[in-house]
Amino acid sequence: xxxxxxxYAITARVEAPASATAAGDLAVAVGRVGGVMxxxxxxxxxxxxxxxxxxxxxxxxxxxxxxxxxxxALDGVRVRNxxxxxxxxxxxxxxxxxxxxxxxxxxDLSRAYTPGVARVCQAIARRPEDARxxxxxxxxxxxxxxxxxxxxxxxxxxxxxxxxxxxxxxxFKRFAGVDAWPVxxxxxxxxxxxxxxxxxxxxxxxxxxEDIAAPRCFEIEERLRELLDIPVFHxxxxxxxxxVLGALRNALRVVGKEMNxxxxxxxxxxxxxxxxxxxxxxxxxxxxxxxxxxxxxxxDRPGLHPSLHWVAEQTNHENRTGDLHDAxxxxxxxxxxxxxxxxxxxxxxxxxxxxxxxALANPDPEIDPAVAQRxxxxxxxxxxxxxxxINNVLAFPGIFRGLLDAHARGISDDMLLAxxxxxxxxxxxxxxLFIVPSVFDAxxxxxxxxxxxxxxxxxxxxERGVSVGDALALGAETAKAAEGADE
Numbered sequence: 001x002x003x004x005x006x007x008y009a010i011t012a013r014v015e016a017p018a019s020a021t022a023a024g025d026l027a028v029a030v031g032r033v034g035g036v037m038x039x040x041x042x043x044x045x046x047x048x049x050x051x052x053x054x055x056x057x058x059x060x061x062x063x064x065x066x067x068x069x070x071x072x073a074l075d076g077v078r079v080r081n082x083x084x085x086x087x088x089x090x091x092x093x094x095x096x097x098x099x100x101x102x103x104x105x106x107x108d109l110s111r112a113y114t115p116g117v118a119r120v121c122q123a124i125a126r127r128p129e130d131a132r133x134x135x136x137x138x139x140x141x142x143x144x145x146x147x148x149x150x151x152x153x154x155x156x157x158x159x160x161x162x163x164x165x166x167x168x169x170x171x172f173k174r175f176a177g178v179d180a181w182p183v184x185x186x187x188x189x190x191x192x193x194x195x196x197x198x199x200x201x202x203x204x205x206x207x208x209x210e211d212i213a214a215p216r217c218f219e220i221e222e223r224l225r226e227l228l229d230i231p232v233f234h235x236x237x238x239x240x241x242x243x244v245l246g247a248l249r250n251a252l253r254v255v256g257k258e259m260n261x262x263x264x265x266x267x268x269x270x271x272x273x274x275x276x277x278x279x280x281x282x283x284x285x286x287x288x289x290x291x292x293x294x295x296x297x298x299x300d301r302p303g304l305h306p307s308l309h310w311v312a313e314q315t316n317h318e319n320r321t322g323d324l325h326d327a328x329x330x331x332x333x334x335x336x337x338x339x340x341x342x343x344x345x346x347x348x349x350x351x352x353x354x355x356x357x358x359a360l361a362n363p364d365p366e367i368d369p370a371v372a373q374r375x376x377x378x379x380x381x382x383x384x385x386x387x388x389x390i391n392n393v394l395a396f397p398g399i400f401r402g403l404l405d406a407h408a409r410g411i412s413d414d415m416l417l418a419x420x421x422x423x424x425x426x427x428x429x430x431x432x433l434f435i436v437p438s439v440f441d442a443x444x445x446x447x448x449x450x451x452x453x454x455x456x457x458x459x460x461x462x463e464r465g466v467s468v469g470d471a472l473a474l475g476a477e478t479a480k481a482a483e484g485a486d487e
Contacts, residue, residue: 176397237275246423268338340364398448406456
């Protein structure tokens with residue numbers, strides 16, 4: 001199932017004999033061990049030898065060694081050095097700070113710094129709300145983590161989480177013009193995290209929580225939302241939920257089903273799964289079954305974790321019991337945010353006609369997408385090498401762009417529903433292989449930002465200021481407006 005990709009890309013500098021077959025021999029050696037050559041550049045040519053840079057994609061770090069060993073084993077060939085192209089991208093970090101104002105003369109310094117800056121400090125002291133217009137607070141988000149749940153890698157700590165947070169900051173800037181900065185905290189104490197974020201909040205217009213393990217992440221987000229006057233957004237929860245809902249909206253259009261006629265299974269009830277359930281329930285599906293490692297969640301399940309009580313009360317109308325396989329017969333939609341290889345081909349075959357399967361565990365999904373496609377009408381994954389990638393970058397840049405533009409003091413489910421509708425409606429004519437827009441579609445962030453801003457400005461500070469229908473309509477409206485503007 002897994003194919004070589006750019007995540008394990010290397011460039012090997014190779015010295016080889018100058019012969020008519022040299023290039024072919026090198027390419028065959030890479031292909032024989034399963035590598036995919038992406039570039040072949042001659043660096044130097046002599047009468048008896050050539051020096052070439054061979055770039056190729058691999059499956060894993062061990063696979064890169066297999067490729068270089070295969071090259072080195074050819075007669076007369078010597079691998080001089082190998083560069084890991086992913087590490088080169090991260091060398092020295094991926095983001096930087098640039099001044100927005102010129103500092104060329106004494107006058108420039110006098111206005112941007114002392115003595116002129118004192119006047120601005122005094123103005124903000126008199127009216128603290130002016131910090132939104134007179135400082136970076138106007139356009140800046142803190143990307144906060146404790147490193148306790150980095151990607152699918154687990155508890156790596158604050159320092160090891162920085163490459164992800166830098167990447168997040170780069171995406172904020174690239175897709176929505178938002179200035180974001182990594183804030184990696186060397187503590188995993190809930191109270192300490194809340195205290196630190198509360199103390200640094202005056203600098204920022206929003207807080208993006210990232211890669212904080214469940215269930216601690218729920219309390220941290222809830223408490224910070226109560227304490228701060230800026231939006232707090234946990235992307236692992238709400239970013240995933242928004243894109244899933246947008247994709248599902250289009251998937252149901254493809255198969256001709258209505259949400260309130262659908263029975264849905266959500267596998268995995270951590271940060272992402274809980275948020276998906278929360279966002280789906282207002283849309284009134286026929287039933288929703290939540291499944292975790294201990295099976296189907298229901299109120300009478302022994303040893304039910306306190307964080308799952310709300311899920312147990314709001315889902316599983318028939319009070320069904322058992323494991324994932326017991327949950328699957330006859331359901332219309334499967335949404336997996338759990339672990340690899342949990343779903344079988346028989347499970348998918350036993351779903352309802354025109355089934356929808358979102359196998360989003362990353363990098364290895366709950367079921368091989370090719371196997372799921374034998375029975376399901378629409379299949380989505382979290383991977384970039386399959387159609388219908390559920391990628392949070394479709395959501396969080398535009399969401400924060402809208403929040404910052406509206407000077408929002410909080411974030412509500414209505415804003416998230418509007419964002420989901422905006423993402424869905426950027427795709428004018430969805431089909432089984434195209435239910436979400438490309439992450440490089442410039443209209444996405446604009447549409448999402450517009451939808452969030454409209455809800456925020458209509459009902460500032462409200463937890464639920466507009467109806468579900470109005471939120472979805474606003475999202476669709478801004479998607480059409482963004483498409484027209486792009487044309």
